[in-house]
Amino acid sequence: MIDKITKKEIDTLVDDLNYFADCYNIGLPEISDAEWDDMYFDLCKLEKKTGYINPDSPTQKIHYQTVSALQKVKHNHPMLSLAKTKDENEIESFIDDKECVCMAKMDGLTCSLLYENGKLIRAETRGNGEEGEDITHNAMVIPSIPKKINYKDELIVDGEIICDYKTFEKFKGEYKNPRNFAAGAIRRLNSKECEEASLTFVAWDIIVDYFYTLNDKLTQLLTLGFTVVPHRVTYQNEFDDIKIFVIDLCKKHNYPIDGLVIKYNDVDYYNLLGSTAHHPNGAISFKFYDEEYETELLDIEWSMSRTGTLTPVAIFKSIDIDGSTVSRANLSNVSVMWETLGKCPESHQKIYVSKRNQIIPKIEHAEKNDIPHDHILPNGQVPLYCPICGGEVKIISDFDSITAICTESSCPGKLVNIIDHYCDRAKGLDIRGLSKKTIEQLIEWGWIESPYDLYFLKGHRDEWINKPGFGVTSVTKILDAIEKSKTCRLENYISALGIPLIGLTIAKEIVKYYETWNDFREAIGGRWSDLYGFGIGIENSLNKYDYAMADRIAEMLNFIIPEEDNKEQTVESMNFCITGVLSKKRDDIKADIEARGGKVTGSVSSKTNYLVCNDKNSTTGKSAEAKRLNIPVITEEELNKLLGILA
Secondary structure (H helix, E strand, C coil), X not given: CCCHHHHHHHHHHHHHHHHHHHHHHCCCCCCCHHHHHHHHXXXXXXXXXXXXXXXXXXXXXXXXXXXXXXXXXXXXXXXXXXXXECCXXXXXXXXXXXCEEXXXXXXXXXXXXXXXXXXXXXXXXXXXXXXXXXXXXXXXXXXXXXXXXXXXXXXXXXXXXXXXXXXXXXXXXXXCCHHHHHHHHCCCCEHHXXXXXXXXXXXXXXXXXXXXXXXXXXXXXHHCCCCECCEEEECHHHHHHHHHHHHHHHHHHCCCEEEEEEEXXXXXXXXXXXXXXXXXXXXXXXXXXXXXXXXXXXXXXEEECCCCEEEEEEEXXXXXXXXXXXXXXXXXXXXXXXXXXXXXXXXXXXXXXXXXXXXXXXXXXXXXXXXXXXXXXXXXXXXXXXXXXXXXXXXEEECCEEEEEECCCCCHHHHHHHHHHHHCCCCCCCCCCCCHHHHHHHHHCCCCCCHHHHHHHHHHHHHHCCCCCCCHXXXXXXXXXXXXXXXXXXXXXXXXXXXXXXCHHHHHHHHHHCCCHHHHHHHXXXXXHXXXXXXXXXXXHHHHCCCHHHHHHHCCCEECCCHHXXXXXXXXXXXXXXXXXXXXXHHHHHHHHHHCCCEEECCCCCCCCEEECCCCXXXXXXXXXXXXXXXXXXXXXXXXXXXXXXX
C-alpha cells in the first residue's frame, strides 16, 4: 500500500508538470526544460517505486499525430550495412585473438533516434544508409522508446524496431513475417494505427566517442532506460557457447532474429579499421539464412548456352540488395521455373528474392500460379520453337530435371556463345575487341560459322572497316588480337573449345600429362576417370566431343610453354592477396606469383603471407584485415624482389 504522503507527492508532481506543460504549449514557459525534466524523472522514480500511477500523469499521455506523408531526412551519421557470412570458420577468423561482442541480429527495421537535452527530437529509418524517412510521430507511441532521458547533450541511439513473435500471433494471418509487419506498421501515417501494432525498439549502439568499449555503450543504454539487444562479450574459443546463449535469450523474449552480429569490443580499434562504402570493417554478421526481399515479376526471358540449352531468366521490379540494384535472376531450367513460380507465371506475381552468399540473385519462393489467369506471361510458357532461330525445341526430362534445348545445330544463339567463350580473356584465347554484339554482326553478315572462321576474317578487312560502327583502328585491333591468339598455351586452347565440364582448371591438369595436342588427341577414348579421378562425367565429355574443327584450328596454332613456367620457385607455397592501384595488370602480377610457386587469393585470411598494396596507409577492407592479422603489406617493388624479378 502506498502511504498518503507519497501519494500526495505524486499527485502534486502530476498537477505541476501538466500545468507547466500547458504554459509551454501556449508559448509562456514558467520554468526551464531542465527543471521540467528533473521533475519528470522524479515522478518516474516514484511511480516505479510505488507502483501507483495517477491517470493524468504525463508519463501516460500519448498525443496521436497523423502526417500526410513520410518526409525524407538526411542522416547525421552513416548508417551502413554489414559484411555477411554463413561460415562459422570465417567468424572465428574474424574474432581471432580479439575481444568481441556477440549480439543478436534483430529481424526488423533499423531506426536512429536523436535526443537533444534529454528530449526525443527525431526518429528516422535507415533507408539507403544516407537518407531515410522521418517516423518521429510513430516513435512517440512506442513504449520502449524513451521520450525523455537523463542526458543533457546531443545523443544518437541506433537500434531496431521489431514485432515480437508473441505480439505477431494477432497479425500473422495478414502478414508473411514479423519483419514485414513491423516495417509496414512503423511507416503508418496515423500514429494511433502504429500504436496498435505494439512494436518494440531494441537499442544496439550509441553514436558517441568517449566510451572505451562497445559493452560500456550497451550498459549506458540500459542505464538510460532503453531495451538493449541480447549480447555478451566473446572470444574465439567461446563463440559456440555464446552463440547458443544469445539465441536462447532471444527465444526467452520472443525476439525475431535472423543471425548474429560480431563487433570488436575495443571502440578505438573498431574506429581505426574504418569502413568501406558498404560496411564497417570492425563488424561482421553471421547469417542463419539469406535475407529475402519482396518484389513483382515482370517477364520471363530465355537465354541460350553454347550447347543450345534454353534457360528461363526472371525479370522483376528492381530492388536494392546489399547496396546493388537487382532486376534479374536465373531460374536454371524448366523444372526450377515451375517449382518456383508455378506452371503459369503472371505479370506482377509476388516473388521473394535473396542474394545467395551475397552474390547470386535467387528467387526463394513466390505466390505460385498453376491455373491460367488474365495476366499470364506468354514468355512464361516453355517455347515450342527457339526464340532465337525458330528451330524446334526439344524437352528433355532427366530424373527430376526438365530442360529445353534448341535442336537447330546452326542456331546463331549457340554460335554466339561458342565464339564468345572461345575469345574469352579468362576461359579462352583472350581475343580482345570481339564483343557479343560484334560476334552477332559477323554471324549476320555470314562471315563466321565457327571459331575456325575467325582466322580468315582478314579477308573481309576492306569491307569491314566501312561498316557502320567500325573503322580502320577497331578492325585492325581485332585482327591483330586474332593473329596473336595463334600463339597460345595448350590448356587455354582446350578450355576455349567449350567441351562440356572442361574448364581451364581441368585443362591445366590434362596438360601436366599430355604436353602436346597430338598427345592429348591420342588419349581420347581412354579411361580418363581412372587416370585423373575426374569422374565418369568428365570422361564421357572428353571422349564424346567432336574434335574435327578443333584439329583444323590446332594446325594453325603454335602451342608454347611460357618461360615463366621454368622460373625458380622463390615463393613456393606462399599465399598472396592483391589490392589497390598497381602499375601492372593484376592478372600479370598473379601470373608472376604463380609461375614461382605462389598462390593468389581474393581475400585476406590468417593463411595469407603477404598483402600486395602500393599504399601502405590504405584503409580498404583488405588492408584493414591485414593490419588486424599482422600480415605484412608489401609494395610491387618489394614483391618483385621477393620473386627475384629484376627491375
